[in-house]
Amino acid sequence: MVRWKIAKAGSFLVVFILLSTTFFLLPIKASSSTAETVVNATFDITFLDGVNLSIKVKLDSYRIKIFGESYNASQIRASYDENKGAFKQVLYSYVEDAINHVFSNCTSELGRPYVDENSLSGNSNSPVVFYMDCTVSLTSKFFGTSIPYISDFVNGILDSGGVISYTFNFYANTGWNNTYHFITTDKMEIIEVNQNGILSLSGKEVTWTIENRLGTEAKQGRGTFKVRYENPTSAFDAEDIHLDIYFDFSEIERARFNCTINVNACRINSFVDIPSFVSQTTFLPSDAIRMLVKQNLTNWEAIYNNIFAPIKKNVENVLNNSFNISTNLLFNFNLSTTKNCSTPYNISKIDAS
Template sequence: MVVRNYIVKPSLASLTVTLLCLSWLLFTGKGSTQPTDTETWVDASLDITFINGTFLDVNIKLDAHRIKIFDKSYNASEIRTRYGEDGAAFKLVLYNHIESILDDSVFPYCENEIGRPYVDEDSLLQTSGNPYDPVVFYMDCNISLMPAFFGVENIISSIGDFVNGVLDMGGGVSYSFDFVADAGWNITYNFILSETMEAVEVEEGSLSLSGKKITWEIDNWGGNEEKTEEGGFTVKYSNPTSKFENEDIYLDVSFDFTGVEKTSLTCTIQVTAVEVTDLVSLPSFVSDLSYVPADGVRLFVQEGLFSWETVHSKIFDSLKKEVERDLAASLNISFNPVITVNTSTTSNCSSPYDPSEMDGVPPLSSTLSDDVYLRLCNISSRAFFGFVYAGGVAQLSEEDISIGDLGYPYTAHLVLPPDVDGSCSWNKSSYLNTSVRYDAAPCYGDEKVERYIEGELKSIDLDLTSILTGRSDVVATIDARDSYIIYHITPPEEFKLPERISISQINADLIRLCIEEKVFDERTLQNYFAHQKQLAEQHFSQVFSIPNIEGYIDEWRLVESREWDGNVREMNDEKPFIIPIYTRLSYKTGFKFSFIPLSFTISNQSIVCSSIQGEKVFYRFFFPKGLDVVCNDTLNMLSVNRTSDGRTFIEVVFDETEGNLTTIIVSYSLKASSVFVVLTFLPCIVGMVVLIVLAAVIVVIRRKRRKAAPVYKEEDFVPPPSQK
């Protein structure tokens, strides 16, 4: 308010005049706002209310003290008088002034909807007796701020989403204005913030105590030209949906063992918030926004500040390198993942952002995946699940899957086959600790082991050396085999099983698997096979009463025994594991020969059969065709059978429950048929005939040489050389 002062000489008269003037001012209530020499006098109050960051509701009150139309100025009283005829003209003058102020100065380049002025009917009635009481008009306007208002017309298309999104992410938005008041106008600009907003910085204007109202007053009722003033302020949301001070990145790591024979390692990277300054420099009217949620990234890409290729290269590729390096180091594996960006969280997101609720849902997501070789309980995953499916219970801990510090919060998942119990999850503040078992695994009671000790009489040959000494012996050659047949057994001491796997018995398939996956190293296997070979040699010596027999492992049959279907999910003992030991031994024995009928007999032969603790033992002895076998044993446990090709064999079977207490002696005699005798002695006969023939030939040749007269050959005489 400006008060005009008059300088007079101090006197009683002047004091009286002054008092009268003050009394009149108090009566009218207007003081020095009363002009005396202007053609226009309007007091305007613009209440500009923020509905959101870019949409403003403007309510204007116009106190018209004097308006000039048709080159004539009308005071308030005259306006009332002429309003019936010239009301439209008065409104047009006011409208044009407000339109010029809003469109050209305060809100240029914006979409402004300016309503027509309407009069306050009560103000047309002069009731106070004050001729300067204004006629009051009102106007209602809507302002939509456009990109050009912020100076980003070539960068951002949807300025409403951008500004409101920035505010809802905790950022500040600055507004700059050029305020103006035409000559004869006093204008008050009141910016009223919404309930969600607060002013954090004001330039030149005044801020109310509530912090919700910012005011600029420009008085120009006595001026001859327009008056301008610059101002601005920065606002934020009091409680934005998101306000991140740091990156928010989460890792979801999955160790998928559903394939049993391979491990699928997958790491899903979820970016809820990211440092935006790594991606772009924000427009100058945006402040205090360093980290934005996933919605903000999608918004900024939508508005063209950067591209998805930039997001991939600066966010996903960078994180891939970090995670790949850290996981490979923590797990001590080779990890060469393929990265797959989840486009449903990026370019093809069905709900990319909501300017009124800017958050990290859904987070930007990419997945790293690779098949890796991961050991559990210090053995391959295939061997591990072989133990589980064979009935073992495994205890997994951090020692098996040690993720360590990946630099980001994470949740890890152990995903087991659906029929295996023990799937679990853990994170940085907890540890892996789970028991893995298969409820439908085979359950065994006692061991099931069989042993076949077999002998096959391969040949009976005449011992020529015994004939020269006056004896009659034959040499019997026997192929002997000791087949140790394992269905399921208590793990032998030689087999060093993983410490955190408990299993009462290992079956045949599990033995094969452990050999394939090198759970049992070569030295362990050789020691175990050597032990079985030593036992077989003892059995051979005991059975045939021949000391120091050396046995050999039948490598071909052992390789055949290792073969199986390889199905880790079906670990059973249907095909037993066999350790075959063989040897060939010969011994001399007497025989009786008969020409009529042509035959020979071998009598008083015996073998010793004993039971073995925990094993079902089969003793079988096969004889060639043409031999009649007469046998008996001390406990009447012997049985005589024939093979499909007509050979005779005798068999003794001991049950596994008999322990080491049972031993029987099997006595047998062999009587050869004529054909067998011929076939047996034919090589000897042929050999003797050949020797006789050779001897006869030699004798004949010698006799012929003795009877023939000696013949001398004449030699030519060569005289000696003459001597001079």
């Protein structure tokens, strides 16, 4: 009886050891992506001005699926000369899809992917690196408006001391980790960031990352930030309106005078419906007023009724009370500074000229 128990125990130990050995010899499934195309993409998005962007895309490619087969980095290197066109086309399609999501309703130009030659000789664990050079122009539809000259409007508002808000819907396809890194111009500064954006210490850059390497379906995110110019050409915090009055007493029974109203900057919120992506524009210089007319956000009749008519009435009251006379002022626009202005504004220098 004792011998039988020992034999059974020994058999149990042998079976256990064999099973354990077999288990540890099997490949262990790591917590890695099951996607057939696996890429870490970095979109370096540089503002050239308020609406024109230059984008440098870096594509760290760990797997790329072509012709129904998924190639890892080593296989990409081994077959690159034969399949480089197919690899590039797959990456191009994915980047195009991402840019169309992030910059919806915008005008874009995408360059063809090109490989970092040094990455073709990397070790088996390192990705094969590709790059793409792209440009994007933000449109009126992107901002949710119908303003006809959106570039003039956005850049003009920034140079007038206004603030522009940008909202992007970020996107990452299955198997992709996408980093969206925005870099402003030297003139700009980022003053507010929402939705988990990481702002640099310089206040010039902000980053969002959408991680979807382990995902089973496309993933989206949302980010908003606001920018302004550090030193705009004009930034008024009050109205700047001057009256030049010239009296002519050369006639004994009648006096003549001319009154010139010079509007350098005025309050516009009472007669202009500024779009919601714009803020801090209570007072704008004369160049910006002419720009608003061109953008169909106001007209000269509204400007007369809200700016000049109240001043005209006030001048009449002052003259009547001061000289005990009855006056009737005739008003005329100086067309060379209003309707027929040859250069209504200079978009690179929005001022009160």
